Structures are given as structure tokens and as C-alpha cells.
Amino acid sequence: MEIGFYGAAQTVTGSLFVITLNSSHSKKKILIDSGLFQDGGIIKHNQLPGDLKPEEIEAVLLTHAHLDHTGRLPILVANPSKTKRFAGEIFATAPTQDLTQIVLNDCSFLMEEEVERRKKKYGEDIKPLYTEEHVARIMRRFTQPVEYNKPVDIIPGVVRATYFNAGHILGASSIRLEIDDGRAKVITFSGDIGNDGKPFIDDPVFPQTSDFVVEECTYGDRNHKPIDLSTAEFYSIIRETFNRSGNVFIPAFAIERTQEILYFIKQGIKSNEIPKDTKVFLDSPMAIEATSVFNRYPEFYSQKAQELIRSGYSLFDFETLQFSRTPADSKAINEVKGGAIIIAGSGMCNGGRILHHMKHNLGREECSFIFLNYAPPGSLPRQIVEKKFRAGNGTEYIRIYGFDIPIRAQIHTINGFSAHAGQRKLLEWAEHTENPQKIFLAHGSEKPMQTFAGELKARGFNVEMPEQNQTFRI
Numbered sequence: 001m002e003i004g005f006y007g008a009a010q011t012v013t014g015s016l017f018v019i020t021l022n023s024s025h026s027k028k029k030i031l032i033d034s035g036l037f038q039d040g041g042i043i044k045h046n047q048l049p050g051d052l053k054p055e056e057i058e059a060v061l062l063t064h065a066h067l068d069h070t071g072r073l074p075i076l077v078a079n080p081s082k083t084k085r086f087a088g089e090i091f092a093t094a095p096t097q098d099l100t101q102i103v104l105n106d107c108s109f110l111m112e113e114e115v116e117r118r119k120k121k122y123g124e125d126i127k128p129l130y131t132e133e134h135v136a137r138i139m140r141r142f143t144q145p146v147e148y149n150k151p152v153d154i155i156p157g158v159v160r161a162t163y164f165n166a167g168h169i170l171g172a173s174s175i176r177l178e179i180d181d182g183r184a185k186v187i188t189f190s191g192d193i194g195n196d197g198k199p200f201i202d203d204p205v206f207p208q209t210s211d212f213v214v215e216e217c218t219y220g221d222r223n224h225k226p227i228d229l230s231t232a233e234f235y236s237i238i239r240e241t242f243n244r245s246g247n248v249f250i251p252a253f254a255i256e257r258t259q260e261i262l263y264f265i266k267q268g269i270k271s272n273e274i275p276k277d278t279k280v281f282l283d284s285p286m287a288i289e290a291t292s293v294f295n296r297y298p299e300f301y302s303q304k305a306q307e308l309i310r311s312g313y314s315l316f317d318f319e320t321l322q323f324s325r326t327p328a329d330s331k332a333i334n335e336v337k338g339g340a341i342i343i344a345g346s347g348m349c350n351g352g353r354i355l356h357h358m359k360h361n362l363g364r365e366e367c368s369f370i371f372l373n374y375a376p377p378g379s380l381p382r383q384i385v386e387k388k389f390r391a392g393n394g395t396e397y398i399r400i401y402g403f404d405i406p407i408r409a410q411i412h413t414i415n416g417f418s419a420h421a422g423q424r425k426l427l428e429w430a431e432h433t434e435n436p437q438k439i440f441l442a443h444g445s446e447k448p449m450q451t452f453a454g455e456l457k458a459r460g461f462n463v464e465m466p467e468q469n470q471t472f473r474i
């Protein structure tokens with residue numbers, strides 16, 4: 001068989017791996033994830049590779065719902081010709097299915113915006129890669145939800161998959177593939193591996209013995225601070241900002257990160273770490289919708305969180321929380337000058353309502369912005385954190401919506417809330433695969449990947465760092 005790397009190869013987005021079987025089966029390709037590249041405009045960078053024909057794909061196995069793992073799915077069914085569309089099945093856990101729908105609808109909306117913007121600005125005549133109609137079409141290809149630790153037949157007698165908890169976001173999985181297309185092999189895909197000690201989902205489950213492994217290495221070069229140090233820092237930033245009569249702004253991903261922040265804020269209010277009357281605005285329709293999915297699947301929470309819920313405790317809801325659904329709701333937040341926390345999309349600050357808050361508040365020295373995500377080189381958060389732009393008079397500024405915005409607010413980064421495992425955990429995870437013939441590293445930019453590869457090699461592993469579109473016979 002062959003394994004091909006069509007995304008997340010020497011980069012952190014666009015996860016898409018292809019297994020091509022040696023069988024006489026007419027449709028013999030299996031995809032693991034079908035994610036979007038997020039470094040640049042969506043439409044230009046996300047065509048399917050030419051040699052990947054959707055009609056030849058038997059099945060897609062999703063590790064989790066994040067856009068960089070699901071965003072290219074609807075392209076598989078977007079061809080006007082029925083015979084050139086993907087007609088197989090998609091396997092995923094129940095939360096992944098529901099969250100994927102939210103993520104894909106949002107992405108089709110972002111593409112409409114991109115089309116409009118480029119028409120206006122450059123007079124380009126471009127089309128979105130897919131629309132809501134294609135999203136609805138791809139959602140019909142999902143099978144009954146997959147459960148953790150219960151093997152499912154992908155191609156009976158040839159391919160069997162076992163999903164197990166990756167500890168990354170609700171329903172996120174690593175996948176163990178047992179394939180017998182003449183030569184029996186076990187390949188384990190890590191998906192995104194979570195950080196230990198997350199507030200309401202269990203730590204990642206370790207893999208079993210494997211012949212081949214595809215492992216993520218987003219944070220292959222560092223370890224995170226313990227989570228309680230990070231929450232203490234989080235509460236202290238909030239208190240200090242409120243003492244200056246400012247607001248705290250948090251750019252956040254709609255899925256998991258937002259719910260974690262709500263959870264920690266609620267804990268902070270309960271334990272008097274932050275004031276009881278702290279106003280909290282969830283300024284993201286997508287995050288509001290995602291939170292309702294989280295409330296739907298408590299069986300995917302840790303035992304501890306499930307017990308809390310059984311005792312009548314709501315993990316994410318509290319009295320001073322307000323949902324800002326409409327643009328008018330969002331605009332009204334501008335009138336609240338201090339004592340509030342505003343959580344807004346997008347986490348990468350490449351669109352969404354957070355940009356408006358930045359435009360209005362980065363120049364206010366009493367306010368704080370807290371960045372909690374990995375910020376790839378060149379991204380807006382990275383530029384702000386590194387204060388790359390200095391005007392002649394010494395003022396640092398950033399360009400948003402064509403305006404030069406001075407950076408006077410306090411800028412903070414807290415990495416301990418990371419949804420990804422640090423180096424120590426990634427190594428431990430790899431060691432549980434025993435003695436694989438090869439570990440392919442994916443989902444990492446150059447420095448973390450090189451560092452992690454060095455650590456693995458020092459422990460005797462055979463490591464490969466595939467390039468985009470590279471395939472291997474295994």
C-alpha cells in the first residue's frame with residue numbers, strides 16, 4: 001500500500017493523508033482528514049491535488065472537527081458531474097459530526113466574503129470552492145457515529161478502524177487502522193494530541209503497537225506550563241485590567257477554547273479570583289452554536305465533569321454571561337468601557353468580530369488582549385505579540401482593515417491552555433507505539449518538527465518528515 005501526504009506536511013494546517021490499497025477493489029483510497037490550509041486566502045490555496053479523484057475514494061475518516069482537518073471535505077462533492085463526486089462514507093464520532101457541520105457552514109460563509117472582497121478590490125472573477133449546498137451534501141455521507149474503542153469495518157475484511165480519545169477537543173480521536181490488503185499492517189494516526197489536565201475532557205489515551213505512525217508535532221520543541229499556573233496568570237491579568245478600568249479581549253476559537261474560557265471564568269467568579277459582577281460577552285454566533293453542541297454530549301466529558309453535571313452544575317453558563325448574536329449586539333459592546341471580558345472569533349484573528357474589537361481597543365492602554373493560541377509566523381497575533389511594526393515616532397502599530405492602529409493595550413500570551421500536547425507528552429505517546437518501522441511527522445512547522453525528530457531519533461526511532469504531496473510505499 002501507499003501513504004500520501006497532501007497537507008499538514010511541514011506545516012500546521014491542511015491535514016489530509018491518503019492510504020492507497022493494493023487491492024483489486026475499484027475504489028481503493030481512504031482519506032484520513034480533509035483539512036483546509038489556513039495560511040492565506042482560502043480559495044487559492046485549497047484545490048484538491050490533481051491526482052486525487054473524489055470518485056476513487058472509498059471512505060473518509062475524520063479525527064476531529066477543526067477546520068484544518070475538515071475544511072476541504074465539501075470539495076469532494078462539489079463537482080457538477082455526479083460521477084466525479086465522492087460517494088463513499090465518512091466516519092466520525094458524534095460530537096465531531098455536529099461540530100463539523102458548524103465549521104463547514106462557517107467556512108462557506110467566509111469564502112463568500114472572500115469572493116466579494118476580491119471582486120471589489122481586484123475585479124477578480126472567482127468562485128467559492130463550495131457553498132452551503134455542498135456542505136449539506138457532504139453531511140449526508142456521514143455514517144452512524146463511531147464510538148471510542150469499538151472497532152468499525154471501513155472495508156469489511158480489508159480495513160478496520162478503532163477510534164480512541166485524543167484528548168484534544170470534544171470527540172477528537174486518534175485512529176488505529178488495521179489493514180490487510182495482502183500484507184497486514186497497523187497504522188496509527190495521532191490526529192491532534194491534547195494537553196494533559198484539560199478541564200472537562202480526559203487526557204489523551206496512548207496508542208498501541210503499530211507498524212507505522214503518523215504523529216503531530218505542533219509543540220515538538222517545548223513543554224507547556226502547568227495549567228494551574230496559567231489560570232492564576234489569567235485571573236491576575238483580568239484583575240489588573242479591571243483595576244485600570246479596562247476590558248479584557250480574548251480572540252478565541254469557537255470550539256473547545258471558548259468553552260474552556262467560559263469554564264475558567266465561571267470557576268474564577270466562584271472562587272472570588274475575579275469579581276462577581278464581571279460582565280462576559282460571548283461575541284461569536286459560531287461559538288454560541290458550538291457551546292450548544294458541547295451541552296449535547298456530556299458522555300464525552302471526563303468522569304469528574306460528568307459528576308458535576310449530574311449534581312446540577314452547568315459547566316459553561318453563569319448569570320453575567322451574555323450571548324452577542326447579532327452585529328448590533330456586538331456593536332453595543334463598544335459602549336461598555338471597563339469591567340468586561342469579551343470573547344470573540346476568530347482565534348487566528350484572520351476575520352470575524354475580534355478585528356473590530358482590535359480596531360477600537362488596541363489603542364486603549366487600560367485594556368488587555370490575551371492570546372491563547374499557537375500563532376503561526378506571519379499571523380496577526382504573532383505580529384502583535386512580537387511588536388513588529390514601529391512608526392517613526394516610536395509608536396508600535398498594526399494594520400487592520402486599512403487603518404494603522406496603535407498598540408497601547410497590554411498584550412499577553414498564555415500558552416498553558418494549549419489544546420496540543422507539549423514535547424514530553426508527544427514523546428511518551430510515540431513510545432507507546434513500541435517499535436514502529438517508521439514515524440511520519442506531520443502538523444508541525446520547521447523548528448518544532450526538526451527538534452522533535454531529533455528527540456525521536458535519539459531514542460532509536462526511524463523518523464520521516466514528508467513534504468507536501470510526497471507518497472511512500474509501506
Ligand SMILES: [Zn+2]
Nearest residue numbers: 064066168192
Ligand atoms: Zn485540532
